[in-house]
Amino acid sequence: MDILELVNFYIIPGIVLGSIYALGAVGITLVFAILRYAHLAHGDLATLGAFVALACVTALGISPLLALPMAIVATAAVAVGIDKVFYEHLRNRPKIVTVMASLGVALMIRSVIQVVWGVDTQTYSRGIVRPEDYFGLRIRDREFYTVFAMLLLVGGLQLFLTRTKWGKAMRAMSDNPNLALLSGIDNKKVVMLTWLVAGGLCAAAGYFLGLNTELKSLMGWSMLLPMFAAAILGGVGRVEGAVLGGLVVGIAEELSVLWIPSEYKAAMAFVILLFMLLVRPTGLLKGKVL
Amino acid sequence: MEILGLVNYALYMAIFIAIYALLALGLNIQWGFAGLFNAGIAGFFAVGAYTSAILTSPAADGRIGGFDLHFTIGWIGAMVAAALVAWPIGKICLRFRSDYLAIASIGVAEIIRLVIKSEAELTNGARGISNIPRPAGDFGYMESQIAYLALVLGVLIVVYLLVERQFNAPWGRMMRAIRDNEDAARAMGKNVEFRRLEAFIFGSALMGLGGALFAHFNRSITPEAIDPMVATFLVWIMLILGGSGNNRGAILGAAVVWIIWSVSEIATDQLPHEYAVQAKYIRLFLIGLMLQLVLRFRPEGLLPEPLRGDLNGRGRNTKSGPANQ
Numbered sequence: 001m002d003i004l005e006l007v008n009f010y011i012i013p014g015i016v017l018g019s020i021y022a023l024g025a026v027g028i029t030l031v032f033a034i035l036r037y038a039h040l041a042h043g044d045l046a047t048l049g050a051f052v053a054l055a056c057v058t059a060l061g062i063s064p065l066l067a068l069p070m071a072i073v074a075t076a077a078v079a080v081g082i083d084k085v086f087y088e089h090l091r092n093r094p095k096i097v098t099v100m101a102s103l104g105v106a107l108m109i110r111s112v113i114q115v116v117w118g119v120d121t122q123t124y125s126r127g128i129v130r131p132e133d134y135f136g137l138r139i140r141d142r143e144f145y146t147v148f149a150m151l152l153l154v155g156g157l158q159l160f161l162t163r164t165k166w167g168k169a170m171r172a173m174s175d176n177p178n179l180a181l182l183s184g185i186d187n188k189k190v191v192m193l194t195w196l197v198a199g200g201l202c203a204a205a206g207y208f209l210g211l212n213t214e215l216k217s218l219m220g221w222s223m224l225l226p227m228f229a230a231a232i233l234g235g236v237g238r239v240e241g242a243v244l245g246g247l248v249v250g251i252a253e254e255l256s257v258l259w260i261p262s263e264y265k266a267a268m269a270f271v272i273l274l275f276m277l278l279v280r281p282t283g284l285l286k287g288k289v290l
Numbered sequence: 291m292e293i294l295g296l297v298n299y300a301l302y303m304a305i306f307i308a309i310y311a312l313l314a315l316g317l318n319i320q321w322g323f324a325g326l327f328n329a330g331i332a333g334f335f336a337v338g339a340y341t342s343a344i345l346t347s348p349a350a351d352g353r354i355g356g357f358d359l360h361f362t363i364g365w366i367g368a369m370v371a372a373a374l375v376a377w378p379i380g381k382i383c384l385r386f387r388s389d390y391l392a393i394a395s396i397g398v399a400e401i402i403r404l405v406i407k408s409e410a411e412l413t414n415g416a417r418g419i420s421n422i423p424r425p426a427g428d429f430g431y432m433e434s435q436i437a438y439l440a441l442v443l444g445v446l447i448v449v450y451l452l453v454e455r456q457f458n459a460p461w462g463r464m465m466r467a468i469r470d471n472e473d474a475a476r477a478m479g480k481n482v483e484f485r486r487l488e489a490f491i492f493g494s495a496l497m498g499l500g501g502a503l504f505a506h507f508n509r510s511i512t513p514e515a516i517d518p519m520v521a522t523f524l525v526w527i528m529l530i531l532g533g534s535g536n537n538r539g540a541i542l543g544a545a546v547v548w549i550i551w552s553v554s555e556i557a558t559d560q561l562p563h564e565y566a567v568q569a570k571y572i573r574l575f576l577i578g579l580m581l582q583l584v585l586r587f588r589p590e591g592l593l594p595e596p597l598r599g600d601l602n603g604r605g606r607n608t609k610s611g612p613a614n615q
Contacts, residue, residue: 038389040329040396086582093589096327096388100526101585103329103392107523108578111571119567221519225400228393263408270397277382277390290387 008138010254016143016212018230018250019150023205024223025230025242026154027198029287033174033237034194036290037095041082041106042202042227047220048109049075049203050210051117057124064124065145068207072200079199080192088191106221113217122215146208153204154243157197161239166193174237226253226269233276235287244284248272294432301435303552308442309503311544314528315446315453315537316496322535322595323462324489325469326384327392331497331525332518333399336406337375338368338498339505339515343419344412346506350421353414361425365502372498373491375402380490384483391490399518406513418512422505442503446541449496454537465489466535520574524551527581533591542592551577 024046031039053071057064086105090098131138161167166189172180173190181187205227206220213219230249234241249269256268281289313331320326328334342364349356379398383391406413413419426437456462468475468482476482505511524547532543551573558569584591 032389038393040392089586096325096392097585097589099327099389099392100530101582103523103526104578104581104585106578107519108575108582110519111575111578114571115568115575222400225393225397232390261408263404267401267404270394270401273394273397274379274382277386277394281386290389 004136008136010258011251012137012139012143014251014254015247016146016250017254018247019147020205020208020212020246021223021226021230021250022243022246023150023153023201023208024227025234025246026157026239027201027205028227029231029234029236029238029242030170030174030194031198032231032290033288034170035098035191036177037098037102038228039198040099040102040224041109042198043220043222043224044106044109044113045075045079045082045199045202045220046206046209046223047113047215047217048078048206049199050206050215050219051113052203053207054117054122054124054210054215064211067124068149068204071203071207075203075206076196076199079195079202083191083195110217110221117215117217119217124211124215142211146212149204149208150243153201154239157201158239166190170194222266225266225273226250229269229273229276232281232287233272233283235283235285236290237287238283238285241283241285241287298432298435301432301439303548305435305439305442305507306552307545307548308439308446309500309507310525310528310548311446311541312449312500312503313497313525314532314540314544315449316493316500317525317529318493318534318537318540319453319456319489319496320493321529322540323457323465323469324486325388326486326490326493327388328395328490328493329392329522330395330397330399330402331522332516333395333402334372334375334494334497335501335504335516335521336399336402336518337372338501339511340406340413340419340501341371341498342368342502343422343505343511347419347422350414350419353411353419361423361506364506365499368498368502369495370498372501373495376491376494377487380487384486384490399522403513403518413513416513418510418515419505420510422509422511424506424509427509438507442507445499445503449499450537450541457537523577523581524548527577527584529591530581530589531584531591533593533595535595536591536593539591539593539595546592 024042028039028042031037031042049071052074053064053067056062056067056070060067082105086101087098090101129140129142131140131143159167161171169180169185169190170193172183172185173187180190205223209219209223226249227246230245231242232245233248234243234245249272252272253265253268256265260267276283313335316334317328317331320328342361344355345357345359345367346361346364347356348358375398379394380391383394407415409415424434424438425441427434429437464475464480465485467478468480468485472482504515508515528543528547529540530543531547532541533539554573554576558566558573561569
């Protein structure tokens with residue numbers, strides 16, 4: 001196998017898959033670091049985002065790319081709503097109770113999707129898209145969009161976190177919540193902002209997974225483990241770490257089929273997760289360990 | 291004949307309740323005693339079911355085993371196998387907060403599902419393993435059901451007595467101390483990681499036993515026999531609704547939730563076919579909502595954890611340490 005074949009069939013799909021994981025992992029890492037619990041409904045929230053985009057495409061007849069912003073806004077609003085209804089009143093209880101509530105929310109979101117959209121696989125647009133040839137590299141347009149949108153969204157988020165008042169407040173809550181609260185940061189606003197960001201990114205992750213493969217009611221749940229592996233690999237609380245982690249997990253999954261049977265592709269994320277917890281629980285970029 | 295059908299149905303329900311009660315007791319050791327979040331109950335269940343199936347079914351072509359052993363060996367094997375799966379996971383994850391265990395246990399359940407589906411020489415792939423002998427299975431239908439129910443109830447009572455004894459023993463007190471204030475327990479010289487690992491392994495072994503009882507009851511086991519997410523979630527809601535930290539609560543919760551779950555299935559089966567599929571998901575939604583309502587309005591469950599020597603009754607909601615931040 002020559003190098004071009006390796007890049008075309010394993011590295012490029014790996015980068016695309018990794019970008020999708022990265023979008024979800026950034027949300028997970030923010031929730032984990034700022035609100036301090038593992039949000040198990042993240043995958044199903046991503047599925048919801050993907051199906052909202054599908055509803056926009058079929059109902060309004062717009063192109064899938066225009067449906068993305070709508071899905072992001074809608075899912076961000078849903079995420080804030082879920083927090084208000086199901087998580088907010090658990091804030092003074094041990095955090096693990098919220099983890100449990102999020103497992104219940106995952107089941108609820110999934111069953112709503114299954115009732116509304118059914119359990120059959122669907123796609124945004126029919127037909128086979130042939131990849132374009134760039135000096136031997138075969139890349140589809142949608143693969144460009146995926147990576148580009150990921151870089152744009154995460155880059156924008158990074159600017160927001162480092163340059164604006166509320167972004168800094170979010171980072172302060174992540175670094176030292178007691179100190180942040182003492183210095184007058186409004187906890188409620190930070191929580192809401194976190195859910196807006198996490199929900200929006202979640203929708204983008206689900207949308208691009210649906211764009212590059214197909215839409216299934218369980219697609220988000222199967223993405224949950226890789227997203228958590230990516231967040232922990234990069235270091236909990238580190239946005240750039242989540243992107244790095246996502247790309248590593250995505251490429252590792254695609255490359256793994258060279259050595260192990262393809263049924264076990266999904267096991268790679270789990271192996272990476274356990275390996276990181278064993279040797280370096282702070283992750284590659286020195287995140288936190290809860 | 292109506293009466294006979296009802297009796298048969300009641301027997302069937304009772305066996306399932308007893309099996310789920312075992313799972314809930316296993317989860318109670320993990321969550322109720324030690325505050326460990328296991329989201330992969332179905333995985334340990336499946337390990338137990340398949341281990342016992344391989345050990346006790348008659349020899350078959352195309353897969354390992356069919357060792358045709360006695361069912362008690364199968365059940366012990368199921369517990370050992372589930373414990374062996376739990377050990378490395380607990381070893382790696384229990385150093386951290388329980389969130390990590392939650393994620394890893396979801397992963398374990400997922401990997402076990404993959405192994406069962408793809409390792410055909412071990413599990414016979416999608417066709418599953420059949421011809422699993424049922425203890426007292428040679429009698430007529432109803433006698434055999436009654437005999438199996440008696441056997442399952444016997445196992446449940448023994449397990450309940452043992453777990454209840456552990457709960458009241460110094461070991462149980464120590465586990466609750468670790469759960470409610472890890473730092474204080476550590477300062478008293480308790481080996482927190484090792485004790486948590488014990489609780490995780492004991493609980494998982496019980497889940498494996500539950501799986502084995504299920505496989506022998508069905509006489510077969512296939513990858514589609516149980517829906518992992520639904521099974522895991524049902525056990526969770528059983529324990530939380532019944533009262534985590536209370537063994538009787540776990541058993542009561544298993545009975546209540548399973549009866550609600552089955553009766554709602556009967557109700558939705560009456561619907562015409564095109565609604566029946568959707569109704570299944572509405573039931574799942576309601577089960578999810580039920581957990582939220584219990585967590586919000588009655589977090590201690592129907593039978594709260596008995597508190598000894600704690601007169602002011604505080605600390606009832608302190609699972610895995612005081613509320614931090």
